[in-house]
Each structure stands twice: as C-alpha cells, then as structure tokens.
Amino acid sequence: MQNKLADLKARLAEVDDLENTASLLEWDQLTMMPPGGAAGRADQVATLQKLAHEKFTADEVGHLLADLGAEYQGAPAEDNEAALVRVATRLFRRKTQIPPALVAEMFQATSTGQSIWPRARAASDFSAFLPQLEKIFDVKRRVAACFPEAASPYDALLDEYEPGANTVQVRAMFDELKRELPPLVQAIAARSDDGRDAILHGDYDEAAQWALTRRAVEQIGYDFNQGRLDPTVHPFETSFGLHDVRITNRVRRDHLTACLMGSLHEAGHALYDLGYPDQYARTPLGHSASLGIHESQSRLWENLVGRSRGYWHYFFPQMQAAFAPQLAAQTADSFYRAVNTVRPTYVRVEADEVTYNLHTVLRFELEVDLLEGRLEPRHAPAAWNAKVKEYLGLTVPEDRLGVLQDTHWASGLIGYFPTYTIGNLASVQFFNKAVADVPSIPADIAHGQFDTLLGWLRQNVHRHARKYLPGDLIQIATGQPLSAKPYLAYLHKKYSELYSL
C-alpha cells in the first residue's frame, strides 16, 4: 500500500508543479509580460492546465485512489495520509464527473464571456452581454446536473469553492444578515454625514504610498524572502509553492488608503498560503481549505487588524510622517474614524464592513433564482436594481454600476459570492477565539506586535491547510460552527461607538 501511496504522491506532485507553473504564467502576464507575449501566453496557460487536468484524471489515479480509499477507510480524520487520499478523491471526483465535452463548452462560454463583458460594462450595455450570460447559466446548469448527489443545483456549484457547504445553510446565514444589517445601515445613515473620510481623498505621492505599503505588510509578518509586492491593475495574491507567495496592488494618488488596506488584505491571503506545513508541499493538502477560509484570513488582517483602533494608534505616526504636512491636523483617532466610514455604495468592491454583505446577499439570491429558472437572465437588471433599493436604499443609475459590475458571472464563477461572506463571518470567529486564548492580542497590535496573532492563526488555522472541510476547520479552531452572530455583534459594537448610535 505504501508503494501505491508513493505512486499517487508522485503523480500529484507533477500536477502541483503544473498548476503552480500555470500560476506563474498568469502572474507574469499581469505584472511583467510585454504586450507581445499575449498570444503565446494564452496557449501556454491552456497547455499547462490541460496537462494538469489529464494527469490528475488519469485512470491510474482513479485506481490508486479507489485502492487507497478502501485501505484508509475508518482512519482518524487527522491522519495525514488518509486526509491526502480523502482530499485527492474529492478533487478527482469533481474533475471527472463533468464530461470533457462539457468542460470544453464551459471553457468556450466563459472565454467569450470574459472578452465580451469588459466592453459591455464599459458601455453599460446589458443587452450586449445578455446572450452570453444566458449561455453561461445554461452551461452551468448542465454542469450542476453532473452532480446528482447534490441536494440542489446551487449546492453542486458552491461545492467547488466551499466544499461541504450547502445552500440551505448559506441561505440561513444570508437571511440573518438581511434582517439585521439594513436597520444598522439606516441608523448610521440617519447620523449626519460628517465627511470624516475627506482626508483620504487628495493627492498623495505614489512612491511614498508604495513604500509605506511595503513596510505595513512586512510589519504584520509578510516575509519578502518568500514573496514580492508588484504593481498591477487588479490586486491579487498568488503562490507557486509553499515559500513563494506573491501579492500585487495598485496605488491611487487620489485615495490614500486604497493600496494600503488592499495590501493588508492580500498579505492576509499570503500569510495563510505561507503557513502550510512543509510536509504538504507538492500535494493537494498544501492549499487552502476553501475560498471562504482564504477570505477569512485576508479580511481578518484587513478589517479586524487594519481597521482597528489599536492598529491606527500604532501605524498612524508612520503614515503621518510619510505624508506631512498633509496629515498635520489628523490624529490616530480621526484616522481610525476615516477608514471606518460607512456609506452605501453601488459597487461591492468599494463597500465598507457594514454594507459589504448586503452586496453578496443580493448576488446569491439572484444566482439561485437564475440557476433554478425562477428568474430569466433578461430580467436580471431589474431584479438587481430592486434588491439594491431594498437592501441598500440606493437607486442604480446604470447597469455598469449594477448587474454588470462583477467579472464573476462572465467568468462562470457562479456559487462563488457566498465565500466572501463566509470569510467575513469566520474572520470574526477566528479573531475572537484568538483573543480568548491570547488576551494580549489587542494590546500587542497597538504596540505593533503582530506575532501573537499570527502565531495563533498558524497553530489553529494555517497548519491544517486543506486537511479538513472548511466547516470542520472552523469548528476545530473555534469550538463553534460558522455563525453570523459574532460578526453582527462585532459590527454593532464597533459602529455603535463610531457613530454614537
């Protein structure tokens, strides 16, 4: 059996090498590649992904997994080898249950979608995108049908991003948020808008912002011996192995904290990817438990740390020094208030902590209705706008700021949005438990000591990598299941004080 395990590991190591290399091709494309490289690059990415898929879904891998699965039946959940077989089997099934012809059709539909969508968005022309949106939802419906064991089509899609999660649970989570958040948003809106974030909008030197951002991510523990920070159009984090995890961002001269806060977010992702045990290198275990858990780590560093009062008491003097005299009249406290301004927006990626999850609620609800045929794609803009009115109190002026704003549907990422909210909720649960276990953490943050928090995350979240299902990991790390309550309590406490509610 050890021979079979070694054979499986050798095969999966090659898959991991191919996937990591495909990620490098994409990172290079977005940060370094000259324009001339585009045509060749698309072929290279396609070839690498095809070979990785072929290698993973080879018949021999299926036989090995079947034999090893029988062997490890009943092994304890924490057994590393059993976990490897379990996780690889789950991935193998996902990859093999969709017929190759349908995979090709999906690839075709989403490639076209990604080329049409940016123009449709720029022109705010939903009708230009509609035929492709119809195709994509049609294909995804057929993809969902490949998983008859799923309780609903949405479950089948969600499972790709958040294994073990289900629509009933996600809907309950969103329903609770939908009840609790709008009153809080309205209560805040009822306070006069005192322009507390005006100072963030000005003309701030790019090089100084960049240097400050580098320092900030290094301070929280991002190690430039195992990473890089490079300029790009859309910020992202990516990894090419356990000790090469890179982040990117962009500087906006007219927004002082956009790059900083976004980079704390990306560095949070990176700290997670840098925290997997070396023994998981080149195996399916050396990855995140799910997109939701990944997002919990980015949001924890961005929000629970980066938007905390303690953080700004530590960090504000550095920022003030970098942007004297512009920030001469500011204080740590005024800055803390500035970066926690709540104001409903049309656009999800610009949303604050309070309104953010209302954006994901509406997307989730529309996706389920579209997938299950209760809503036709051509009626999506009206449905979108009605929900924005209902949840956020805003009237969408054009589809560019509404239904066309996200790349996800054009890319076939249906079932993905709930992971953002799972990440938000779990970030508070992890942080609360860390503070319960290590009460000095808030004071440590205010002194620029981030290693107590990082140490807790390494020990309780990161080191498990993909070993457990995300729901189980939250239970193991915090003693509680995923819940909206800690998140809502956090928001109520923080913003009641910030807005004197």
Add this chain to the structure above:
Amino acid sequence: MQNKLADLKARLAEVDDLENTASLLEWDQLTMMPPGGAAGRADQVATLQKLAHEKFTADEVGHLLADLGAEYQGAPAEDNEAALVRVATRLFRRKTQIPPALVAEMFQATSTGQSIWPRARAASDFSAFLPQLEKIFDVKRRVAACFPEAASPYDALLDEYEPGANTVQVRAMFDELKRELPPLVQAIAARSDDGRDAILHGDYDEAAQWALTRRAVEQIGYDFNQGRLDPTVHPFETSFGLHDVRITNRVRRDHLTACLMGSLHEAGHALYDLGYPDQYARTPLGHSASLGIHESQSRLWENLVGRSRGYWHYFFPQMQAAFAPQLAAQTADSFYRAVNTVRPTYVRVEADEVTYNLHTVLRFELEVDLLEGRLEPRHAPAAWNAKVKEYLGLTVPEDRLGVLQDTHWASGLIGYFPTYTIGNLASVQFFNKAVADVPSIPADIAHGQFDTLLGWLRQNVHRHARKYLPGDLIQIATGQPLSAKPYLAYLHKKYSELYSL
C-alpha cells in the same frame, strides 16, 4: 498525410509550450523569485522538462515522423513542411538515442557539478572539482557512444549545439586562428600600453548607465513591446515565444561600458529570436539555426556595430551628456579607441575581439583530448596553463583564473565552446555581405539608422529560423562557406589602424 502533419504539429506545439514555460520558470528564478522559491522551483523545472521530453519522444511522434519523412523524401529544402519534419526528426533522434538511464545519470552528474563548481572556483581548489569533472567526462563519453554514426566522440557532442558541424572542420578553423592571431596579439603588445581605456574605469552612476543602456538597445531596434531588460547577476537572453524575448544584465559602477556592450550583445540575440516568421510559432522551426548562428547575431551587434567607429560617432554624444562632466575631455574617437583596447587576459568573458578566440581554441583542444583519453582530467590544469602561456603569453596564477573559470564543463556543456568562435567568424561574414548588398549601412550606423542592417539580417538570416543547417544558412546568406579569413582580415585592418601597426 495532412492529418498526420496536423497531429505532429499539435504534439510539438505542446512541447514548445512546455519548453517556453520552463524558460519562464528559469527567467523568473534569476530575476524575480524570492529566495524561498528555490526548492519548489527546481521541482517545477524538472517536471516541465521531463514532460516536454516525454511528449517529444513518445512512440506516436516517432511513427508520425517515420511516415511523414517517407512522404516528404525528396521535397525541396525550402519546403516548410518538409523542413519541419526534417528538423523534428533530427531532434527526435538526438533525444531518443540516449537511453533514459544515461540521461538521468548525466542530469545527476551535472547537477552535482553545478553545485560543487562555484565553491571550487571561489576557493581556487581544482582538487575539489576533479572527481566530478572525471564523472562528467566519463558520462559524456558514454553519451557520445550513443551516436555511432558520428565520425568521432567530439562530433557526437558538438552536433547538439551546432548541427552538421564536425571536428575536422572546427579544428581547421582553429588551426588557422592559432597561426594568425598570436603574431597580431604580440604586435599590439609591442606598442606601448597607453592606458587608452582608463576612462572606462571610474565611478559611474548606476541609474544613468541603466537608462543609457535601455536607450541604446531600443535604438538598434529592440522593441520593449516584445521584451524587457531586467537586472540579474549573469547577463542572458531568453524567449517564451516569438514576441516575448527578454534580456538581462548587470551594471558595474566601476566599468562604464560593461553593461552597455553586454546589452548590445544580448539585444543582438533578442533581435534574432524576434525575427522568426509567425508561421513557425509553436514549432521546432521557430528557433535559432544553432548556437553558433545565435552568437553571430549577438557578436555582430556588439562588435561590428557597437565597437565600430561609426557607432561611437553616433552614440558618444549621448554618453557624454549622461556622464558630464566625467567625460568632458573625451571625444567619439578617443572612446572608440577605449572600447577597442586589446590586452591579453586570463578570463575569456573579459577578452577583447583579438584575443577572444585564443581562449576558445585552447578549450576545444583540451576537450577533445579529455574526451578521447589523451589527457586525464587531473592533468587539465597544467595543460590549460601551458596553452595560455603559448597562445596568450600569460602565466596563470591560480586555477580560479584558469581551468576553473567557466561553468560549461560543470554543466556538461562539452562541445559548446566552438560555437562562440563560429559565431565570431560568421558575424563578420554576415556583416560584410550586408554591406556589399546595402553599401549605405556603415554610414547609416554613423547616423543612428540601424534598420537597413536589421532589415538585411531579417531577410537573409532571421526569417530562415531553424529551417537550414547552420553551415547551409551561412552559404545561402553570404554565398560562402564558414571561413576564418574574413574575420582575420577584419581584425588586421581594424587593429592595424587602431594600434598603428
């Protein structure tokens, strides 16, 4: 038969994608990768190279090549499809004639060699490198024996880098150089060393050198829409497809023209790789004819252009402006003299045009003797030093500056050195023919117009890519076979005037 050709092309396109991607992994490793990435990167490169090798050497490829080879038997040499089959067959044979176990042994021996050699060189300790050198020559002797059709073991190895070349021809070329060059070196040495290159050694701002270098390579036609120039420890050029060809270099504050001339060299390589027809993309034809032809292009731009009087009449004012007041007392002519200083050195990579080929003569002679058993590796240092004394008149003070200086033997690159000299000789032949066809070229260069020369090279050299054997390509482009005479005539004329011989 068209189906078989399409099948072959699809398979070789994947091989090309894998090889280009492996090149990106290596470029990233040498320019961008954080130190933590090293371990994972070695695995990734190994996996990509292994898969590329497996894909190329698959039985199906062999059958397709056999069938297509019969089909295109007797097709004209310029037929593209016949050329594809011919070149792919040659590569297939080279890759399949060495048994996998011997490939693995060679990989092992050279990996160890590359890890031992830098330390042995740094310590100038030949004995530390000797056991590995013995292993490498032993393995390469057995590799050579896999090609019984070769007339000699050296032929078998040389053919990998310079297809169609043979040892008899190379020896004749070197013998001619060995006769003619030492008297020229001695005649120059007999002139007083007037320190004409003293101005190159000083303290020159790095950013200014870098900016000037970028401008210089752009002026000769290197297109930053299809390339990049990045800092690295050892300069190199690499490509990831026909329109993404990158160069690297390093700036030395204490040497004003090291980065500039080295970058003209690398840009010369890049202009070649950027000149292949689009129809050869993702096929074995979309590559250089040989290392020798590749080197002819880099040396042509570095030496025939970059060390010409005309070039400095054009470029010197820009350099003077970048480094005023340091260059206030210089003229275009004094600078032309400075960059053409002849002085025997221990180290090949620092050699001038006149002495350079004496370094390759001695390496070639030692390699043949080592391979054929007439020289034992333990006697290599003594043999090396005797030849340096004989050809260059220098006494090697330590092995670091002698037999340990190059990475080639440690890397198993035996049979490679002649390609440098083939490149030098061919560079003059190509340039002479270009000027014969387009007499305005020297005057154009002096006016900063490089497109007449580049156009000739595109039309007569680049567009043929790998279609013809290098020897045939030289004949087709210049009407003459490879010869040392034009090169010697060029040196005699240029340096007689520079040194008033």
